[in-house]
Amino acid sequence: MFSERFLDDKSLKKIDKKFQQIISRTGVDNKTQDEVFDKYTLSTIEKLISDKIIDMLDFPISTGKEGNVFRAITPKKKFIAVKIYRTSTSTFKHITDYIIGDPRFENFRNNRKDIVHVWTKKEFKNLQKLKMIGVKAPKPIVFADNVLVMQYIGDSKHAAPMLKDVIVENPQEIFDTIINYIKVMYKKGKMVHADLSEFNILYYRKKPYIIDLGQGVLLKHPRSLEFLKRDIDNIVRYFKKYNIRADAKKFYNKIVN
Ligand SMILES: Nc1ncnc2c1ncn2[C@@H]1O[C@H](COP(=O)(O)OP(=O)(O)OP(=O)(O)O)[C@@H](O)[C@H]1O
Ligand SMILES: [Mg+2]
Structure with a gap:
């Protein structure tokens, strides 16, 4: 068409x-x-x-x-x-x-x-x-x-902000949800986002929305594990500002095994 x-x-x-x-x-x-x-x-x-x-x-x-x-x-x-x-x-x-x-x-x-x-x-x-x-x-x-x-994610006045531009009220919950999304994408979707960070997550009605999927790859992609590791590292790093201390390696191992 x-x-x-x-x-x-x-x-x-x-x-x-x-x-x-x-x-x-x-x-x-x-x-x-x-x-x-x-x-x-x-x-x-x-x-x-x-x-x-x-x-x-x-x-x-x-x-x-x-x-x-x-x-x-x-x-x-x-x-x-x-x-x-x-x-x-x-x-x-x-x-x-x-x-x-x-x-x-x-x-x-x-x-x-x-x-x-x-x-x-x-x-x-x-x-x-x-x-x-x-x-x-x-x-x-x-x-x-x-x-x-x-x-469209947002309301009649504004598009939802990126995670990097808000202070979330419920950081632990948001963090857990995002890590779980990475896991669900991997296990159920057989894919990796490959550019996940506070720039590619919108915060809307107290929930995270994953965006910018152009570079997402399937697990068959030769570099998928490298991208997975980077995605997890980015999220763990970002949430340090909320005093959430998490072990990125542990999440990685849990997801791939
Ligand atoms: N469905 C949507 N609803 C509301 N806002 C959106 C939506 N999709 C994207 N945006 C807004 O547009 C911005 C850019 O979108 P996206 O991250 O998908 O593009 P991009 O490839 O990163 O663009 P670039 O890297 O060139 O800036 C997002 O940060 C977000 O603010
Ligand atoms: Mg983007």
Whole structure:
């Protein structure tokens, strides 16, 4: 449905115009617009609009290195989150570390756009898996090319903050939940997040939500145990600030054995 498309200038102009109307209502500045919304991405967004998955982009929640996340509104006036990976300026230094070795993605051609598409699909699949195994994370809705649509975590005013930006009331409980999620991902999901830290966990209604699953790998991946160890180390390190003293090695051994 969302495969490569060739658009003539006239249809591109139409899309541009419509899209300008959509984003003029948002707080997206010109620099972000230029970087994120290349013509290809515009046409993908346009397709999501005509398929009635989104009605408009509301505002950017985050503008990062690899992509941007927007809050969007559905035709039924619900909030959703739209993550747009950059196809033009993505840095692929690490990206292939995670895709190579994953049997789900053996047949991708090695060019920038293909890699970003595979990355987006990989994040979508990993989110589906988390839903299946009961790890709290945004529910995936659809993906198209370099665009991933998922559940929005937050309320009508603000997107949920990252764990690093809040003082949690219940640190021991949050810590235990996250360690348990790492274990459930490993045991039930046969996967490792591989970039887990206080930056990729949202705190919403006193619960942790795991996000940013693009680099998640299956246990078959040659470096999965190294990534698992790093994930556990990051969490144990972070919770020291709450005086939670835990032995990362012990958790690692418990999980893998
Ligand atoms: N489903 C969501 N609901 C609400 N906010 C979200 C959602 N997904 C992502 N965000 C916000 O967007 C930010 C970036 O998302 P994410 O971590 O998935 O991207 P990223 O790949 O880390 O981007 P980069 O590393 O380039 O900054 C998150 O820290 C979070 O604040
Ligand atoms: Mg992130």
